[in-house]
Structures are given as structure tokens and as C-alpha cells.
Amino acid sequence: MLLEVVDLSKTFGGIAAVSHASFGVAERSITALIGPNGAGKTTMFNLLTGLIRADSGMIRFAGRSIERLRTDLVARAGLVRVFQSPRILTRMTVRENMMLAAKDQPGERFGMAWMAPARVARREAEIRAQAENLLGLLRLSHLAEAFAGTLSGGQRKLLELGRTLMVEPRMILLDEPMAGVAPVLAEQLLEHVKMLRAQRGITVCIIEHDLDLIMSVSDHVVVMDEGTVIASGSPAEVQADGRVIEAYIGRLDAAVVADAS
Amino acid sequence: MAGLDLGFFLFAAITACIFAIMALGLYVQFSLAGLPNFGHVAFMAVASYAMAILVVRLSLPLPLAMLCGLLVAVALALLLGIPCLRLRADYLAIATVAAGEMVRYLAMNLPDLTGGPLGSMAMLGPDQVAFYNLGWQAMLDRVAAGIAHVTGTPVSRDAAAALIVFVVMLLLLVFFARLEHSPWGRVLKAIREDDVAAASVGKHVVAYKMQALILGAIIGGLSGMLLALQIGVFSPDDYAPTLTFYAYLILILGGMNRIWAIPLGAILFSLLYTGTRFLSFFPLSLFDSGSRAFLRLFLIGLMLVLFMALRPQGVLGDRRQLLLEK
Numbered sequence: 001m002l003l004e005v006v007d008l009s010k011t012f013g014g015i016a017a018v019s020h021a022s023f024g025v026a027e028r029s030i031t032a033l034i035g036p037n038g039a040g041k042t043t044m045f046n047l048l049t050g051l052i053r054a055d056s057g058m059i060r061f062a063g064r065s066i067e068r069l070r071t072d073l074v075a076r077a078g079l080v081r082v083f084q085s086p087r088i089l090t091r092m093t094v095r096e097n098m099m100l101a102a103k104d105q106p107g108e109r110f111g112m113a114w115m116a117p118a119r120v121a122r123r124e125a126e127i128r129a130q131a132e133n134l135l136g137l138l139r140l141s142h143l144a145e146a147f148a149g150t151l152s153g154g155q156r157k158l159l160e161l162g163r164t165l166m167v168e169p170r171m172i173l174l175d176e177p178m179a180g181v182a183p184v185l186a187e188q189l190l191e192h193v194k195m196l197r198a199q200r201g202i203t204v205c206i207i208e209h210d211l212d213l214i215m216s217v218s219d220h221v222v223v224m225d226e227g228t229v230i231a232s233g234s235p236a237e238v239q240a241d242g243r244v245i246e247a248y249i250g251r252l253d254a255a256v257v258a259d260a261s
Numbered sequence: 262m263a264g265l266d267l268g269f270f271l272f273a274a275i276t277a278c279i280f281a282i283m284a285l286g287l288y289v290q291f292s293l294a295g296l297p298n299f300g301h302v303a304f305m306a307v308a309s310y311a312m313a314i315l316v317v318r319l320s321l322p323l324p325l326a327m328l329c330g331l332l333v334a335v336a337l338a339l340l341l342g343i344p345c346l347r348l349r350a351d352y353l354a355i356a357t358v359a360a361g362e363m364v365r366y367l368a369m370n371l372p373d374l375t376g377g378p379l380g381s382m383a384m385l386g387p388d389q390v391a392f393y394n395l396g397w398q399a400m401l402d403r404v405a406a407g408i409a410h411v412t413g414t415p416v417s418r419d420a421a422a423a424l425i426v427f428v429v430m431l432l433l434l435v436f437f438a439r440l441e442h443s444p445w446g447r448v449l450k451a452i453r454e455d456d457v458a459a460a461s462v463g464k465h466v467v468a469y470k471m472q473a474l475i476l477g478a479i480i481g482g483l484s485g486m487l488l489a490l491q492i493g494v495f496s497p498d499d500y501a502p503t504l505t506f507y508a509y510l511i512l513i514l515g516g517m518n519r520i521w522a523i524p525l526g527a528i529l530f531s532l533l534y535t536g537t538r539f540l541s542f543f544p545l546s547l548f549d550s551g552s553r554a555f556l557r558l559f560l561i562g563l564m565l566v567l568f569m570a571l572r573p574q575g576v577l578g579d580r581r582q583l584l585l586e587k
Contacts, residue, residue: 049461051457070460070465071457071460071461072459072460072461072463072464072465072466073463075460075461075462075463076463080461080462080463081461083458083461087455087457087458087461088458089450089451089454089455089458090454090585091454091585092447092450092451092454096447096450099444099447100447100448100451100459100462100464101462101463103463105444107443107444107445108444108445108447108448108464109445110440110445110472110476111440111445112443112444112445113439113440113442113443113444113445114436114439114440120443120444124444147585149585150585163462164462166462167462167463
């Protein structure tokens with residue numbers, strides 16, 4: 001397992017957002033994290049990336065405990081996330097957004113642009129080529145000089161995905177990447193995700209509400225409800241699981257009954 | 262117009278250069294890293310007081326005293342940054358306002374150390390006048406003599422001072438303009454735009470914010486000391502909160518987020534600030550000169566409001582970029 005979550009819990013003022021959740025993500029898999037609204041999926045991503053601290057439990061990534069690491073160190077360890085609503089840097093250009101995320105630029109240390117200009121420029125040229133390459137792949141090359149704030153919603157999602165790849169991650173976390181994206185672009189995003197695994201060996205964990213889509217793309221599904229993991233397995237196994245149907249459909253029935261009365 | 266002599270322009274030029282350095286300190290913190298510092302004056306004041314006290318009481322040579330002044334400014338930056346930088350930006354804003362006022366009140370109320378409300382000249386008590394800028398004046402004389410030797414024309418002390426502060430300003434601007442366009446500057450700008458996004462791609466946000474805060478404190482402290490050296494005598498009121506807003510005004514006038522707009526903003530500002538004499542036309546000539554001096558402050562405020570409303574990007578800024586939502 002590349003990522004292992006063991007007995008992870010987080011409460012916010014008495015409400016258990018995540019409670020004793022355990023699951024694993026195999027290397028080079030596409031693992032889906034599904035569950036009804038409020039199940040704790042996004043909180044789980046926040047815990048994994050160190051944006052919030054768990055109350056108890058363990059997170060192991062590539063054999064290393066990361067539950068106490070700062071967000072930037074988690075990213076450097078190779079676990080990078082894409083946000084639900086893209087957090088691109090609107091007042092920087094698309095290219096700057098990409099180049100920012102690159103690793104090992106000595107020029108990011110204060111004063112290095114003066115002390116070792118040649119080294120900084122050499123690495124900068126590499127990073128720039130890498131960014132151009134990815135922008136080409138994402139079909140954003142023509143927008144490289146534009147401020148990221150001028151991009152459409154779908155283009156922003158592509159840019160954020162591209163920026164994530166600049167970090168050269170081992171695993172990416174995608175939080176509802178298809179939400180609010182036109183079907184054509186969603187298709188393109190999905191193709192990119194599949195290609196990332198195939199060509200770069202990147203492991204993917206994806207939160208998504210479109211169950212048909214999830215079942216077709218993922219090879220492992222983890223189902224969360226009320227902060228805990230209630231089922232996990234192959235798409236077929238999960239679809240047949242009574243608890244999952246209960247969590248999705250049962251609640252719906254109850255709501256229908258409540259509405260009718 | 263009367264009084265448009267070289268002396269006035271030298272005075273305005275020195276003021277403009279010192280104010281430009283002051284604004285550059287704020288630029289590094291606010292425009293580059295997005296740190297809202299509303300107490301920039303605190304760094305200026307602590308550095309100046311440390312320098313003056315060390316010269317007056319311990320007879321330290323001026324360069325050493327200035328170095329200590331800078332270290333005190335750094336210490337203040339650490340004191341503010343360590344608790345506040347992990348929190349939301351608003352907390353730093355409040356802490357810096359408080360720091361600016363605390364420094365001033367401490368200076369007012371520790372007369373044995375600071376000279377109290379009377380200021381630097383009372384640092385040795387009421388019986389003797391204390392000077393801290395003799396070393397500065399001696400240096401200006403040497404520089405003036407040097408220039409006279411090379412050019413063959415005698416130059417004043419003020420001309421030497423103008424040259425020195427201009428060179429210091431230019432060096433600092435060049436240094437930071439280069440850094441701004443380096444990968445280091447890119448990380449700071451990313452943190453300004455969205456620090457969670459910057460952390461999520463592996464940048465140590467707090468460390469960068471701390472660097473920006475400390476660098477701004479050093480530059481601010483330097484400008485405070487130059488101001489003190491230039492005015493010769495200072496009191497707590499010379500480091501009033503308005504000074505911080507002058508720095509913001511310079512950034513706004515020239516053009517937000519443009520480093521080379523700082524000198525332009527500083528020139529515009531210092532002409533307005535030092536140039537009460539320009540306000541002698543009708544109908545302002547109906548007021549006596551004392552009232553016109555206050556009117557000047559009113560005009561500065563009015564200009565700030567007008568710029569924010571009509572031209573938020575300043576003279577040289579990029580409106581398109583500024584109007585994009587974060």
C-alpha cells in the first residue's frame with residue numbers, strides 16, 4: 001500500500017467529522033472515495049495533506065508517518081492534492097502558476113538569484129520546458145501568458161491539475177474534479193487521469209459524486225458515511241454491498257417518506 | 262515663485278529618497294508577501310532609538326550603532342512574526358498597529374532612556390544636549406570634500422546627503438527588483454495570492470513570510486535611521502502612525518505592486534509633503550502659512566481617497582491585474 005490510513009479521527013467541536021476511519025490506497029491504483037454529502041471525504045483530504053491535524057490515528061505514505069507533517073512537507077513527500085474549487089493564483093500568469101510548483105529550484109532561497117545566477121537560470125530553463133510540455137499536454141499552451149484569473153472554470157481545473165503535476169507527485173488527491181465542468185472537458189480530465197497512471201505511474205485517489213463515472217474509471221472504491229469507512233473493495237463488490245445501498249438509497253427513501261408525510 | 266532654490270530641492274530629494282526606502286520596506290512585506298503591516302513606523306522608531314541611545318550613552322561609533330539598530334528592528338520583527346504569522350493575516354495587522362503605538366508610548370514614558378517627549382536631545386537628561394549625528398555630519402563633510410576634490414566645485418553637506426541616500430535607495434531597488442523576478446519573488450507572490458495553494462505545492466509559507474517581515478523591518482529600520490540622521494533631532498512624535506500611511510500612499514500613488522513605481526510615488530509624495538510653499542496660490546493664499554501646513558495633510562488624505570476611487574492601480578500600475586478576483 002502506498003497510502004495507509006489507520007483509525008483516523010477528527011472532531012470539530014463535538015461533531016465527529018472523521019471517526020476511526022481506516023483504508024489503504026495501492027500503488028498505481030485509481031481509488032475512489034465516495035459517500036453522501038457530509039460523509040467526511042474532504043475532511044479526510046485535509047487530514048491527509050496536513051491542512052488540519054488529526055486528533056488520533058495514523059497516516060502512512062510510502063512507508064513514512066505523515067500525520068504530523070506540515071502541508072508543504074507532505075507535498076514534498078509526493079502527496080499532492082487538487083482542490084474542489086480550484087485554488088489557482090489568479091493574478092499570476094498561467095506559466096507562473098505552473099513554474100511556481102516545481103521542486104528543487106535553488107533560486108527560491110533568498111538572495112540566490114544574486115549569488116548563483118547561473119545555477120538558478122539553468123534550473124529555471126528546465127522548469128520552463130517542463131511547464132511548456134505539460135501546458136501542451138493540457139492544451140493550455142496558447143494561454144501561457146494570460147493571467148490565470150481570466151481562465152474559465154474548466155480551464156482552471158486543468159491548470160490546477162497541471163500545477164500539481166509540476167510537483168512530480170507519487171500520488172494525487174482529486175476532490176470532485178468533474179463537478180461543474182462541461183462534459184467534453186470532464187471527458188478530457190478523465191483521460192488525463194488515466195494517462196497519468198499509465199505513463200507516469202502516478203497513484204490517484206479521487207472524490208466524485210458521479211457513481212457511473214467512478215465505477216468505470218476506478219479499480220478500488222472506498223465508501224465513507226458519517227465519518228467512517230463503511231465499505232471498500234472493487235467497484236462490483238461495493239455496488240452489491242447492502243450498507244452502501246443503505247447509505248445512498250436508504251437515506252433517500254427516508255427523505256422521500258419524510259417529505260411525503 | 263519665491264524660495265525655489267536649490268536648497269529646497271535638495272531637501273525634497275533627500276526626503277523623497279528616504280521615504281522611498283521606507284516604502285520599499287513596506288513593499289517587500291505588503292506588495293510581495295501580502296503581509297498587512299500597519300505599524301511600519303515601529304521598525305523605523307526602534308532602530309532610530311537604538312542607534313541614538315547607543316551613540317549618545319555608550320559612545321558607539323555610528324556604523325556599529327546603526328548595525329545594532331537594524332538588529333533591534335529584526336528582533337521586533339521576530340517578536341511580532343513568531344506568534345502572528347501562523348495565524349490569519351488580520352492578526353498581524355492588529356499586532357503591527359499595536360506595536361507602532363507601543364514603541365511610541367514607551368519612548369514617551371521612559372525619559373531616562375529615550376529623552377521622553379522632548380526627544381533625542383534630552384537623552385542625557387535636562388542639563389546637556391545630546392547629539393547622535395556628529396558621525397553622520399563628519400561623513401557628509403568627507404564626502405562633500407571628496408566630491409569637491411574630484412569636480413572642482415564646492416558642494417554642500419545636503420548635496421552629499423542627497424547623493425548618499427540616492428545611492429542607497431538605488432542599490433536597494435536594484436537588489437529587490439532582481440529578487441522580485443527571481444523564483445524567490447515568485448514564491449512570495451504566490452503566498453500573497455493564496456498561501457494554502459502555495460503550501461500545497463510544497464512551499465514553506467511561514468518561513469517565507471518571516472523572511473519578508475524581517476527584510477521589510479531591516480529596510481524600514483534603515484529608513485528610520487536615515488530620517489533621524491537627516492533631521493538631527495527627533496522625538497516620539499516624529500514616528501507617529503501617519504508615517505506608515507505615508508508609506509502606503511507612496512505605494513498607491515506610484516502604482517501598487519510595481520517596484521519601480523516607488524521612486525515616482527516618493528517624489529510625488531515628498532513634493533506634496535515638503536512643498537507647502539507651492540500651496541500659496543489663490544484661494545489657499547487666504548489662509549496663513551500655519552493653516553496651509555495642516556491643509557497639506559488634508560490634501561494628502563484627499564489624494565489617497567481619490568486615487569483609491571479613480572485610479573487604484575496608481576500612476577504606473579496595471580489595472581487589469583488589480584481588478585482580477587483573488
